[in-house]
Amino acid sequence: MPPRKSKNKTTPSSTFILSAAVVFVTLLTIFSNPAGGGSPLDFLAQGISRAEKFSSSLSNPSNPEGSSSLSGGGSGLGSNTAGQEALTVHFIDVGQADSIFIQSGDHCMLIDAGNNDDGEALVRYLQEQQVERLDYVIGSHPHEDHIGGLDDVINNFAIETILMPPKAHTTKSFEDVIDALEARQLSITFPEPGKTYTLGPAEFTLLGPLKDYEEDLNNWSIALILSNGIHSFFFGGDIEAAAEADILSAYPYGLKTDVLKLSHHGSSTSSSEAFLEALSPSFAVASCGAGNSYGHPHQEVLTALQDRHIQLYRTDRQGTILVTSQDGRLTWQTEKGD
Ligand SMILES: [Zn+2]
Structure with missing residues (x-):
């Protein structure tokens, strides 16, 4: 079947370039006293080259770099079959965040x-998990309930790599x-939709943001599917129906996931019928x-x-x-309640 036509045809627009420029000017201003070898201009040049990549991936969302693993349909992304090593996802209770x-x-x-006030507890939680180094940190979008504690983590x-959308x-x-x-x-590394990153025996593929959502910060959220070849998980920050529709248009196949982190804390502005139909998860998690x-x-x-019997x-x-x-099974543990 031919790829579904995108209703939201995306072209790198002057608005995007302007928006990116605002980000860089802001960063340049803040980077007035660079530490060590990198100058603000180095950072700016690096950022622009990344923005160009981001921009070029925007121009052809239906055929993004590295999207081959998305085209096969089936149950989730990834072709590796390593099931022996556990893939564990912690939905940390950070209140409304x-x-x-x-x-x-x-x-x-x-x-x-989490929020600003969650930073210290989050650092303790990660230390309890024996974390010293994080391969990837994603700040899905610049709202406080997502990046508030990020400075403490940093x-x-x-x-190793910190991904945030090109939106200040x-x-x-x-x-x-x-x-x-x-x-x-x-x-900051800007997300290139379609790009796949390795995380031990698992991998994750970026799905968005696919275009310039202007001042609609929720829809700027970085969206991705994580898979160990056995089970897959969707994370979309606070994306709402518009960004969900753009992802569905760009990736008509292969979005099936086992676990959906409900976008925007379970708001009805997200998790559209079409999106739930495409992902068809068995489980959903609301972080609220x-x-x-x-x-x-x-x-x-x-x-x-x-209605869909999603737990x-x-x-x-x-x-x-x-x-x-692990070993082909999903096992759930909760801190309290049932
Ligand atoms: Zn939020």
């Missing part, structure tokens, strides 16, 4: 870091992250705070999950949630 820690063999990554652990934000939380990166001489003022997870989403785990009731894929 996201923080997900992933261990795969001797390798690990962190997606988001200050306390060695980080004028908040202290964002500036704290940039300051911490500067102090550790780390630069008890009694949160948004009413997350929303009833519409709960009903949609029930829901939620951090507001069960605390930190662990799921492990």
Whole structure:
């Protein structure tokens, strides 16, 4: 079958370039006192070359680099069959926020870091897991409930690669992250949709952001599928229906996942019928705070999950949630509740 036509045909626009320029000017301003060998201009040049790659991948979202593993359909991404080494995903209870820690063999990554006040507890949690070095850290998008504690993580652990979307934000939380990166001489890698990264015996493929969502920060969230060849997991930060539709258009096949981290804390602005149909997960996880003022997870989403017999785990009731894929089985552990 031919690829579905994208309704949201994406072209690298002047808006994107302007937006990228704003990011770099902001970063350049913040990088007024670079440490060690790198000058602000080096950083800027590096960033521009990455932005060009990002931009070129935007121009052809239906045929992104490294997308071959997406085209085969079947149950998730990846062709390796290593099932012996555990892949464990920790949905850390950070209240009305996201923080997900992933261990795969001797390798690990962190997606988001809770709110500002979660930083110290998150660092302790990672230290309890014997973490000294993180292969990847992803700041899905610049809202405080995702990058708030990221400066503490950057200050306390060695980080190989840090991925964030090319979208700046004028908040202290964002500036704290940039300051911490500067102090550790780390630069941001912008996501290239379709690119696959290895994480021990597992791998993850970036699916978005696929275009310039302007000031709609939620839809700028980095989206990805993680797989060990046996089980797969979708993480999309706070993407809403628009970005979900763009991902469905760009990747009409191969999105089937076993576990869906509900985007935007289970808000009804996300997890559209079409998206749930395409991913067809067996399990969903809502990362949200008890009694949160948004009413997350929303009833519409709960009903949609029930209709599809998707089992829901939620951090507001069960605390930190662990799921492990090993020897062909998924095993769930919750801090509290059932
Ligand atoms: Zn959020």
